[in-house]
Amino acid sequence: MFEAPRGTRDFPPWEMDKRRYVEDKIRNTFKIYGYREIQTPTFEHLQVFTLKSGDAIIDEIYSFKDKGGRDLALRPELTAPVIRFYVEKLQMEPKPLKLFYIGNCFRYDRPQKGRYREFTQAGCELIGVDTPEAIAELIALAYNILRNIGLKNVDLHIGDLTILSTLFKKLGISDENKKEIIPLIDKEKFDELYLFMQNIGVSKDEIEWFLDVLKMDDISKLPVSDEIEEEVERLKDVFGFLRDIYSIDCKMKLSIVRGLDYYKDIVFEIEAPILGAEKQLCGGGIYELIPLFGGREAPSAGFAIGFDRAILAAETEGYRFPISTIDYYIIPLSTSLISKSIEIAQILRNKGLLVDVDLMRRGIGKALKYAGSINAKQTILLGPDELDKNAVTIRDMVTGEQKLVLIEELKNL
Amino acid sequence: MFEAPRGTRDFPPWEMDKRRYVEDKIRNTFKIYGYREIQTPTFEHLQVFTLKSGDAIIDEIYSFKDKGGRDLALRPELTAPVIRFYVEKLQMEPKPLKLFYIGNCFRYDRPQKGRYREFTQAGCELIGVDTPEAIAELIALAYNILRNIGLKNVDLHIGDLTILSTLFKKLGISDENKKEIIPLIDKEKFDELYLFMQNIGVSKDEIEWFLDVLKMDDISKLPVSDEIEEEVERLKDVFGFLRDIYSIDCKMKLSIVRGLDYYKDIVFEIEAPILGAEKQLCGGGIYELIPLFGGREAPSAGFAIGFDRAILAAETEGYRFPISTIDYYIIPLSTSLISKSIEIAQILRNKGLLVDVDLMRRGIGKALKYAGSINAKQTILLGPDELDKNAVTIRDMVTGEQKLVLIEELKNL
Incomplete structure (x- = not known):
């Protein structure tokens, strides 16, 4: 097997x-937000992914040679393929381009709860604009998608890598030390961060000030120096649109680093607290990838939602997704009535109703049991008595109620 | 690049x-026909495909080893994965099981018009029943799917491998010779077939009789011997349901062999003559694969439709698929009106309308041009004059007609 x-x-x-x-x-x-769907191939040239994420990604993905000797890889995510597509074929399209995708991705990962080697991502890329209203709309869209799926409790946090970089500069932190610091910030290991910064000679006061800023969730309290004034104003505008116009509750969180080096400026994450350690459902922000793929510079931003985890979160919260049913299950009570049963099925199917006919020539008991197993709402019984009256018996599968209906009248059901 | x-x-x-x-x-x-959707992984263990189609298929597919040394392959078709799924997890479900799928498949093929290395197949498997009414419904479903896509001209041909085998037996054709003959029948190379049969010692009369039967399209004229009487009756029933109850025009074609050795009994093909050499859109029939995958024997039948080719056929016939549009494109005429514009967008989006807002702070001329490029049906202009009246100007993008509408009234649009 x-x-x-x-x-x-x-x-x-x-x-x-x-x-x-x-x-x-x-x-x-x-x-509803004016995005249009696109699709890219399931595999790409391997370089599409190493270019974006470095050679280390090869260990985490399904890569292989095709029979022509090309190095290919099953896509581990969709931003790189979409940017490759944009640079190859869509650069001349009117801006902004609002592109979305829903597709399967692959990672050679250790399987665990909510983590699979084949999984689905839904996301989008906004190309050609990065005004505060554009970024606010993007974030509102991500938030509303999750709400529309049925999720009740989601936390939205917004950070800013330009502001974070300025803080690093202010503290005189070298690029090398940044590489050590960023993962600690990302994982919110603030005690370790404290020790590390102490070791590299940052003063106690400065460290405490830095940690305070990282933990600050209200942008209005952010200490504003000249270098970041413009960026803070922009971020404030985004918060303003989200809170006042979109009525979305959101918090600042400068410790969001997204662990990826192509993000810049505003970044955001949405979490479902009910999922505990695996709570992140969505991540995104402004990024720079187009020139890397050989395209003309253009602002770009986007996000990706973990489809499987979002479903898991909604279900864990108790959301009940609608169950598919069948409108009618038709049971001919003798083989001579099969043709007439199919005729009736076709009348109902032509009206767009979901209809099944018993195909196994079985007794009424077994047929009714089967109708129950496929969630039929009603069954239609056709026997010689019914046919004599040019009628059928319709049985409601919930109440058990039965009524005789003329075949002529089925068209008006 | x-x-x-x-x-x-x-x-x-x-x-x-x-x-x-x-x-x-x-x-x-x-x-509508009572089928329920399933999905299987994009790749399977390689043996799933070699078991069904033989080792020769390895040359035509994308196969690779994962990092754990497993031999995997991107699926070249979906019947084998569905049967693998059925045997592994669905054998205990009530019968019949009516399962359908729409998924991408992969073949390492020479790319040509209408043939891609990644392509989409839509198909189904009917497990647990092979009554004439079940097979007729299956064939009617395939036919109606193609009609519902927008195709006008499709030819449906039905063959029967049990009858064909009996003809071979009657003519004393060895299994070895059958292997030579079947591809000739499949490709309708009747002249070559004539010569080959002559060479292996079949008499002229018998060859002519055999070719006559192969070319026969009316089942009522089929010469019926005792061995095939039952199968011919069954096939006649299928034709009867299709013609009389489903009102589908169909012809017998005993030269359908489907080139695959797991098919048996009734097989069928649907073609779009407009596509010439690449005209086959759908193939299917009764097959036996479940025991091969270690499952308990059960009747099974199914079909697969070439999604890309079906679209190509409909378009070649002149069918015009609907084009996506946007309901409203909102243009704030100054930056101070951006917030109000988003507010209006949200009113309309909450009604489920597809709405975009100009995010680039550009002039009305450029914004209207962009609205045209994304097929906006109407634009909403918001300037200081409109705002003074608590109103917006709505412009119909086809007629150019403009009207002033109170913001209050947008909820009732």
Whole structure:
């Protein structure tokens, strides 16, 4: 017997119903905000990913040679492919370009709860604009997608890498030391950070001031020096739009570093606290990748949502996704009535109703049991008595109520 | 600059709109017939495919080793993965199981018109039943999916491998010779077939009789011997349901062999004559794979539709797929009106309308040009004069007509 490869999943109908429902919600929300869908291949030239993330990523992805000797890789994420697509084919399109995607990605990761080797990401890229209203709209979109999926409690935090860099500069921290410091900030290991900064000769007062700023969640309290005045004003505008116009609760968090070096300026994260350690659902911000891929410089920002984790969070909160049903299950009570049953099925199907017919020539008991198992809302029984009256018996599967309905009248159901 | 890998495609928004439209039509038609969607991983253990199709398939697929040394392959088709899934996890589900899928597949093929290395297949498997009404419904479903996509002219042909085998037996053709003959029948090379059969000692009369039967398109004229009487009756029932109940025009074609050795009994193909040599859109039939994958024997049948080719056929026939539009594009006429514009956007978005706001602080001329480029149906202009009246100007992008509408009234648009 064969099994699905380790870390991958098979989705039975009751899982797919949920996934398609969530996918539709996400797609619809993107469209409501004027985003348009694109799609890229499942694999890319390996360099597309090493260029963006460095050679270290090779250890974490599925890479292989095709029969022509090309180095290819199953995509581990979608920003690099989208930027590759943009530079190759979409640079001449009117700006801004608001592009979204929903696609599967692959990582050769240790499988664990909520982490799979094949998983789905939904995200977008906004190319050609980085005004505060554009970034606020982007963040509001990410937030509203998660709310529209059914999530109740999500925390939105916004940081700014330009401000963070200025703080580093102010404290005289070298690029080399930054490499040590950033992961500590990212993981909020503030005690370790304290010790490290002490070791590299930052004064106690300065360290405490730095940690205070990192932990500050209200932008209005941020100490503003000349170098960052403009950036702080921009960030304040983004907060203003989000809080006052979009009515979204959000907090500043300068310790967001996104662990990736192509982000710059404003970055953000959305978390579902109910998921504990695996709570991050969405990350994004302003980034610079287009010139790296050979394109003409243009502002760009985007985000990605972990599709599987977002579903998990909504379910953990108790959200119940709608279950697929079938409108009618038709049971012919003898083989001579099969043709008539199919005829009736076609009348109802032509109206767009979801209809199944018993195909196994089985008794009414078994057929009704099967109808229950596929969540049929109603069954239609067709026997010789019914046919004599040019009618069928319709049975409500919840109440058990039965009524005789003329076949002529089925068109008006 | 990087390019998408050879034989793969990037889909810009105007292509994705079409693809999602077709996908929805297909999904909806499957559901109307009581089928339920499933999904399997993008890659499988290599043996899943070699078991079904033999080792020769390795030359045509993307296979690779993962970092754990497992032999994996990107799926070249979806029947084998679905049967693997069924045997592994769904054998205990109530029968019949009506499962459908829409997914991408991969073949290391020479790229050519309508043939890609990554392509989409839509298909289904019906497990647990093979009554004539079940097979007729399956075939009607395939036909109606293609019609619902927008295709006008499709030819449906139905063959029967049990009948074909009986003909071979009647003519005393050895298994070895069958291997030579089947590809000739498949490609309808009847002249070569004639010569080959002559060479292996079949009499002229018998060859002519055999070719006549192969070319026969009306089942009522089929010469019926005792051995095939039952199978012919079954096939006649299928034709009867399709023609009389489903009103589908279909022809018998015993030369359909599907080139694959796991098919048996009834097989069918649907073609779009407008596509010439690449006309086949759909193939399917009754097959036996479950025991091969270690499952308990159960009747099974299914079909697969070439998604890309079906779209190509509809477009070649002149079908115009709907184009995505945006309901409103909002243009603030000064930066001080940006907040108010977003407020208006949110009123309309909350009604489910597709709304975009100018995010680039540009002049009205450029903004209107952009609105045209993204197919906005209407633009909303917000200037100081409008705001004084608590109103906006709505401009119809087709007629150019403008009207003043109170912001209060936008909720009722």
